[in-house]
Amino acid sequence: MDRAPGSPGSPGSAEEEARRLDAADPLPSLRGEFHVPPAPGGAHAEAAYFAGNSLGLQPRSVARYLEEELADWSRLAVEGHTRARRPWVDYHEQAREPAARLVGALPHEVVAMNSLTVNLHLMMATFYRPAGERTRIVIEDTAFPSDSYAVHSQAVHHGLDPEAAVVRLRPRAGEEHLRTEDVVAYLERDGARVALLLLGGVNYLTGQLMDMAAITKAGRAAGAVVGWDLAHAAGNVPLRLHDWDVDFAAWCTYKYLNSGPGAVAGCFVHERHVRDAGLPRLSGWWGTDPATRFRMEPRIAPPATADAWQLSNPPILALAPVLASLEIFDRVGMAALRAKSERLTAYLAGRLAAVPGLAVVTPDDPAARGCQLSIRVADAGGLTERLADSAGVMADAREPDIVRLAPVPLYSTYHDCHRAAAALEGLLG
Numbered sequence: 001m002d003r004a005p006g007s008p009g010s011p012g013s014a015e016e017e018a019r020r021l022d023a024a025d026p027l028p029s030l031r032g033e034f035h036v037p038p039a040p041g042g043a044h045a046e047a048a049y050f051a052g053n054s055l056g057l058q059p060r061s062v063a064r065y066l067e068e069e070l071a072d073w074s075r076l077a078v079e080g081h082t083r084a085r086r087p088w089v090d091y092h093e094q095a096r097e098p099a100a101r102l103v104g105a106l107p108h109e110v111v112a113m114n115s116l117t118v119n120l121h122l123m124m125a126t127f128y129r130p131a132g133e134r135t136r137i138v139i140e141d142t143a144f145p146s147d148s149y150a151v152h153s154q155a156v157h158h159g160l161d162p163e164a165a166v167v168r169l170r171p172r173a174g175e176e177h178l179r180t181e182d183v184v185a186y187l188e189r190d191g192a193r194v195a196l197l198l199l200g201g202v203n204y205l206t207g208q209l210m211d212m213a214a215i216t217k218a219g220r221a222a223g224a225v226v227g228w229d230l231a232h233a234a235g236n237v238p239l240r241l242h243d244w245d246v247d248f249a250a251w252c253t254y255k256y257l258n259s260g261p262g263a264v265a266g267c268f269v270h271e272r273h274v275r276d277a278g279l280p281r282l283s284g285w286w287g288t289d290p291a292t293r294f295r296m297e298p299r300i301a302p303p304a305t306a307d308a309w310q311l312s313n314p315p316i317l318a319l320a321p322v323l324a325s326l327e328i329f330d331r332v333g334m335a336a337l338r339a340k341s342e343r344l345t346a347y348l349a350g351r352l353a354a355v356p357g358l359a360v361v362t363p364d365d366p367a368a369r370g371c372q373l374s375i376r377v378a379d380a381g382g383l384t385e386r387l388a389d390s391a392g393v394m395a396d397a398r399e400p401d402i403v404r405l406a407p408v409p410l411y412s413t414y415h416d417c418h419r420a421a422a423a424l425e426g427l428l429g
């Protein structure tokens, strides 16, 4: 594109500065390893994609992983269970080590299986054991709807009144975020009634990153089980689930983990539980010791690993993209990604702060957010459409008044952030 002096791309302009930051960043973009969709509206070749918190972009390597499974299926049929390049019988094993590194777990504490809400239910079947006074499930008031429905139905399942059993923690009047000290104070005050604390590690709406270490500690000190929904945290922020002493966690892999729509989810169960053979579980044949599985015995012999919670043989075609994606995270490492994420997000936050009439509801403190910035605007849906049509900027709206923008460090660029900020200036200014 030709640029006249003084035009947006000229030296010293914001656009030029964004390009300079892209060229100079210590972690070069891996954008070339992803399929970036064409820009809606046609004003640019590629979209400035900010919806990776909703559905991550497709790694180019996914096709190869899938093609290999399709080829092995056509070539080997049932023999593929043992003779495929990546044998299907224990295919999920291949996700174990990289998934453990991703969430800060020991390998036998994690398993890739099912989808997120299913895993939450399986975890609650084991770990939500209301008894006596201790019946409450505590979530945040801005919990994702699926989590609200899941805990509500768990209370009903146990014959409890969900209105009484489910407690929704709210920020203080006039504030956007839950304060750690308020969650801790609640647990100190009412903890004896709490059976399960189940919060989002990063809130899907506000983008707030919770202090998982402090809250887990307070929850466990109160005698509650502490589980985390990491849908917006896994692949976004570094996690240390084992060291934090988290009881269980679950996450989906189609958001920051780029594994495709409805891809297989992840699950964490702390070591102290995987060793406990007496825990009640909902079981299936992939939850028995693989060494004796095909003896087809009527009684289960669960291994001392998170695999004991598996039900079914793994869906290979939905797991292949998870392996492809984990390979990228493993290669780059969460520490380097987080460092870049902080730089990119700070740049976008700085640009958004300069747009008149735009309020960012995500915490300012980089330690209290991942890469998502949520902005509050009057007509979130309309603005999101105009961003796409006028500037090829793909964000996502949560009605009525939140637009979420996630600069994802693997494939988003400073230039994408510049495009988003410039478009918002144009539309709101």
Ligand SMILES: *Cc1c(COP(=O)(O)O)cnc(C)c1O
Binding pocket: 115, 116, 117, 118, 143, 144, 146, 147, 200, 204, 229, 231, 232, 252
């Ligand atoms: C995306 C998301 C879900 C989605 O659940 P699925 O079972 O994967 O459909 C659930 N909870 C949270 C917090 C989410 O962000």
